[in-house]
Amino acid sequence: MRRMAQPHSERYWSDVETWDRERIATLQLTSLQQQLARVGERSTFYRRQWADLGFDPRDIRELSDLRALPTVRKSDYVDSLAEDGPWGSMLAAPLDDVVRVHFSSGTTSAPTPVCWTAPDIRRWTELYARAAYGQGVRRSDVYQVLFGFAWFVGGLGVTTAYSEIGATVIPGGSSETERQIDVMARYGTTAVSGTPSFMLHLAETAERLGRPLTENRVRRIQVGGEPGGAVPQTRAFIERAWGAKVFDGYGSLEFQPIAWECEEQAGGHIAEDFAFAEVVDIETGEPVPDGTPGVLVLTHLDKQATPFVRWWTGDVVVRSTEPCACGRTLARLPGGVRGRGDDMLVIRGVNLFPSAVEAVVRGFPGASGEHQLVIDSSTKDPATGFPTGIKLRAELPSDDPGAADRLARAIRTELTVRCVVEPVPFGTLERSTHKSRRVVHEA
Template sequence: MTATPFSATLWNESERWSRDQLVAHQSDRLRSQLRYVSERSAFYAARFGELDWSPEDVAGLDSLAELPFTRKYDYVESLSAAPPWGSAIAADPESIERIHFSSGTTARPAPLFWTGGDIERWTENYARMYYGQGIRPADVAQVLYTFSWFVGGSAAVQGLQRVGAASIPAGSRDSERQIETMMHYRTTVLPATPSFVFHLLEVADGMGLDLRDSAVRKIVLGGEPGGSVPSTRSRIQDGYGAEVFDTYGSLEFQPIAWECTAHDGMHFAEHSAVVEILDPVTDEPVPDGDPGVVVLTHLHREASPLVRWWTGDVAVRDSSPCACGRTTARLVGGVRGRADDMLVVRGVNLFPSAVEELVRQAEGAAGEYLIVLDETVKDPVSGYLTGIKVRLEARSDAPVDLGSAVAAAIHARLGVRAHVEVVAYGELPRSEHKAKRVVHV
């Protein structure tokens, strides 16, 4: 069902609220949500009971610091305690209209649940995002997220329908057919993972096609880091001749943040969640500009509400005004990585995305890479990393010193010693969904 936007640039009037208005809304919703959760969720009722704490004690957003984090293993244990719905559910099973599962990249796949009201609110969030990226009823969007278990595909389609755009739920397989469909229906928008749109560039080249000749004008990236990595973003923009937007979401909260047409970071969905950026060691808030772990609390969720959900994702917040007129804080520089994916090499904190930036800007590199952690880069006594091994694909015209050049760049920019192994184009595995960039051998 198509809805009427607030203005030519804003989907909802709340996007231009003052910070005081927004915080007042969040505080009011937080009290209501915590009251609902304590009454309806056995998991949270038990947690809050242990603290001798009541939702009526909430004085404002700072009151969240009194509550414990909810981590993935806490949620998985709640499912095991009362299968199949778990003890964290806060709605009657008869009211559940949708079940989606996690991708299982960091733990056993786990379900979350949605009522009709939850689905309506997520649809509105996606509509805000797509409208804010300039997507309109005249657009044809070919949704390249997987529709098997993963939440992103169906949520994208619903948001696109809400703004009035035509959507093709294409999924992430049959690469040649995707390109043929793109050209035949003059697709204008591609919501997809960075790795898959990158892969389609290679497939199109093999078909003798230049995707700059397609009608694609906007590419909305999500599902994995990369959309804010400058070299990855530049190669996608140049390959399609299209405007690129990064987004950030998860099964538990979607979307969390999205880029607007000002391209100055991703706006947090602060109307529907409280966003904390915390030091992963001290659990204390970090100032704007410093990296920390994203911690989220639902403000209006019925079936699977989460309080202080520890995402594990590392990001930086900027609360300064955006040129687009929206007043929400922004995630800048993209998601840096996961706190549990961070590599520590001789005391240097290293995220795979930092390596990706250097690999994809290297002359002669095809773009695909893999970080291999084996015995050759570990101290034989302590097991600590002394460096990294990188496998990267080379184009046929790559210079003979490609490997040494990338190794030198990694050492100069990141302060880490690297052994770079250059392999032939096509030798590394491709991903149709979330690319795996680090392997332990």
């Protein structure tokens, strides 16, 4: 019988979660020095880039020295794959050592592969287990995976992690909605994970079937893949529908995982022993102080197969190094991902993220919560082409003709932007079992 990994204590999976900041920084510097030396030797991409810059990994004496290197973006990775396909010139491990490959969705470019070695997979598992354990998951739990498994990176990660804790794992995936509901009730599922969109879709379906999820035993919901878990109104919406506590999680194909909330629900704790995190100004790339929004830039500290150095996530966050009430000292991301830099709309000088609109819609009385931000010519200045407001398509009660105007006023009050609301009947907008498409472009 396989022996389960043992947590550090009843409350913490790993002792690194409570190290003081100086000790964390020391670990990061030592790990960074070793990682850069290895990557510079084994990755063709970085070896060439650093040679052109005159950079030597031995030049790293302090964590701030890393800023001598440029950020690496998705376009750079795509180019590296085209240059040395199919695995790319960033690969830093022999292909014989690669045991897992996951792919991007291919929504912004051709699907891109990211590779893992066996030690990478063990590390991934340990980090996910740490997150789940910090949310209160234990061996006695029955855990149902509601993330997708087809190509998507999240499903297998959480499956192995909850198994590591010793929970009873049901890998359900993100389809067959009614069957998922039946399995939860029949087998006493106590914890689930999936995208916020699928959690809402399941709750809506269960209500329609006369089987409200509040009657189930689920008490912990881990969400990720979308910003909804960090939007207070969306979190509250899900918690009411399920009668369970929602924990926001943040990861990406390139970095799994990045940050996950503990039971305090006060912002995800960054896996700082796995990734060195910088928060920089979206325009200048210069570091911003804690508490100031900026783009998250990440560097792997021990990834072997496909390591990234100064990876531009494009995600706008706020970092805090204040200790959490849970006792963990790892830096946190209060409010989770505030938005993506490339999703940000500028409306007459106001920076607007789709997640801010979602917060207003989810909190609007009578609305289903389903909505779309529509990008078309109706809210653009005909002379300049610049947006002068936003157009929102939202499911509102058909027997309340004034709802659209009230929602438009609420958005104007909360977000200080003009809004044209197009009301549609409940059930009009497509429900997603994976990631909802909130921003749509129309002619």
